[in-house]
Amino acid sequence: MARPKIHDAELADRLLGEAAVLVAADGPDGLSLRRLADNAQTSTTAIYSLFGGKDQLLLALFERAFRSFGASQHGVAAGDDPAAELLALGRGYRRWALANPHLFQLMFGPGVQRTTPETERLAEQTKEPLLAAVRRAQAAGRIAPAHDPEVVALGLWGQVHGLVTLELTLGDRAAAGQQAEQTFDACLSAAQRGWA
Secondary structure, three states, X not given: OOOOOOOOHHHHHHHHHHHHHHHHHHOHHHOOHHHXXXXXOOOHHHHHHHHOOHHHHHHHHHHXXXXXXHHHHHOOOOOOOHHHHHHHHHHHHHHHHHHOHHHHHHHHOOOOOOOOHHHHHHHHHHHHHHHHHHHHHHHXXXXXXXXXXXXXXXXXXXXXXXXXXXXXXXXXXXXXXXXXXXXXXXXXXXXXXXXX
């Protein structure tokens, strides 16, 4: 079967999808462009033409991960109950990470140079829904207004991120299914009460 010769957006998208699978299996350092090209039924020349090289491909995958994660966080609807909204944001974070463990690892693990203006902008955008929810919770008296909302958001994010990282790292040794959800919800609710 002949390899496609057109290096277009569709091929770039397919390469990013395949790269995500390979990064999930082997980590960013284990990504082989030759294997990626074979899996995507194209050439390494296409990868270099579209991305410039492995580092740029990983950066594009990193940006895609943050866009996807950001969209999931921005998709959580603000409601009348700030505590429920904060819990929904945490659940959305967990759900996205469990569905995309390879992208989560890429975003927060070692191995990718990620300090570009675009990646910084994307990372900041992912924090906006949480910070806005914290401010709404403060306005509603659910979180003490004396606390710096940025500090509260960081504390809640750290709680969620830590729980999710443990769940991904420990796998079956962590609480599973319904128990994991109940543990997660209980920890998040306790963290919110701590800021009251």
